[in-house]
Amino acid sequence: MGKILVLYDSETGHTAKMAEYVAKGAKKFPVEVRVKSVDEASKEDILWCDGVAVGSPTHLGVMSWKMKKFWDDIVDLWGTIDGKIGCAFSSSGGWGGGNEVACMSILTMLMNYGFLVFGVTDYTGEKFTLHYGAVSAGEPRKDEEIKACERLGERLAQWVLIYVDGNKEYLKSLKGS
Numbered sequence: 001m002g003k004i005l006v007l008y009d010s011e012t013g014h015t016a017k018m019a020e021y022v023a024k025g026a027k028k029f030p031v032e033v034r035v036k037s038v039d040e041a042s043k044e045d046i047l048w049c050d051g052v053a054v055g056s057p058t059h060l061g062v063m064s065w066k067m068k069k070f071w072d073d074i075v076d077l078w079g080t081i082d083g084k085i086g087c088a089f090s091s092s093g094g095w096g097g098g099n100e101v102a103c104m105s106i107l108t109m110l111m112n113y114g115f116l117v118f119g120v121t122d123y124t125g126e127k128f129t130l131h132y133g134a135v136s137a138g139e140p141r142k143d144e145e146i147k148a149c150e151r152l153g154e155r156l157a158q159w160v161l162i163y164v165d166g167n168k169e170y171l172k173s174l175k176g177s
């Protein structure tokens with residue numbers, strides 16, 4: 001069974017809330033899901049997972065130092081964990097505050113580790129989407145914001161099922177889901 005890690009940092013709880021919804025989305029599929037804060041996660045969690053959703057508050061337009069340090073500290077794994085599937089989510093103080101740029105900083109880092117990263121083309125509300133990952137200003141409250149987090153988790157589970165479990169059935173549910 002595919003294994004999914006939702007790894008997040010959160011100072012005031014907003015990204016933690018997003019992580020809950022991402023995990024909820026992933027759990028709609030037959031995968032195992034672990035949700036861990038960066039303070040409790042370890043190298044073993046990274047080795048364990050097939051797919052990871054990495055969430056961070058937007059700090060000066062990029063991921064938090066704690067999230068970056070977590071990945072810096074396990075750099076001895078670099079070159080040995082290629083091919084895991086990765087995606088990003090971020091909470092900023094406001095729209096336009098850089099949450100997508102923060103997602104890109106996470107995706108850049110995951111790519112450096114050799115992960116297969118993805119965005120999502122779906123709209124979860126009018127003029128609301130998650131092309132570079134799920135984003136929120138503060139904690140997700142509106143339906144489309146909550147759905148975007150859930151959709152990220154759903155899509156991560158689907159990609160893991162397709163590429164890791166070899167279950168092509170899930171390709172059908174990717175379009176227009």
Ligand SMILES: Cc1cc2nc3c(=O)[nH]c(=O)nc-3n(C[C@H](O)[C@H](O)[C@H](O)COP(=O)(O)O)c2cc1C
Nearest residue numbers: 010011012013014015057059060061092093094097
């Ligand atoms: C050091 C620091 C830098 C921040 N930089 C930004 C920023 O660049 N853009 C922004 O919109 N919000 C910024 N914020 C606000 C947080 O991104 C925002 O409050 C977020 O919702 C916090 O998420 P959390 O509750 O998961 O910690 C910053 C906050 C801190 C503490």
